[in-house]
Amino acid sequence: MPRWFEEGQAVWSESKVTYNLQPKVFEEMLNSRKEQYDKVIKEDGKLNLASWGGITVKPGSIRKQLTPEGQKYFDENGRTPPSATFSISPEDMIEDNVNQSARYYGSYLLFKKLEEKMGMEKLKEWVYDTLQNTPCESEVLVEKLKKQYNLDISKDLI
Incomplete structure (x- = not known):
């Protein structure tokens, strides 16, 4: 809910x-x-x-896991490169409260x-x-x- x-x-x-x-x-x-x-x-x-209570990934948590080429792609396209994989932990999440x-x-x-x-x-x-x-x-x-x-x-x- x-x-x-x-x-x-x-x-x-x-x-x-x-x-x-x-x-x-x-x-x-x-x-x-x-x-x-x-x-x-x-x-x-x-x-x-x-958006109240919504949980999202902190800004930078994805980008920091990308290769330099992936970071360039991210910066230019506003999204992660295809086939990129990530490790997300609770510390990478933020709740809108x-x-x-x-x-x-x-x-x-x-x-x-x-x-x-x-x-x-x-x-x-x-x-x-x-x-x-x-x-x-x-x-x-x-x-x-x-x-x-x-x-x-x-x-x-x-």
């Missing part, structure tokens, strides 16, 4: 319970995340929810928006259905919302 979906539905659900049981705690949590969200939006203009507090708030806002547009029952059905059909990529979830509910959230994930 994409992290925006996992955390968005979790924070959205949490907000329903926390607001009813501990409204002050809910407000404090939300305000703290909103401050970070506002800061990121002001500075960057976007959250990149779709920047701006987490802001992303929690952004994913909460997305689910709040979905609730407003779909209604509580349809949103619960969509979440339940999605959880039953794992694994699932962002693109699949976006397309399903477009097709079934005529909602486009693609811009919310940028």
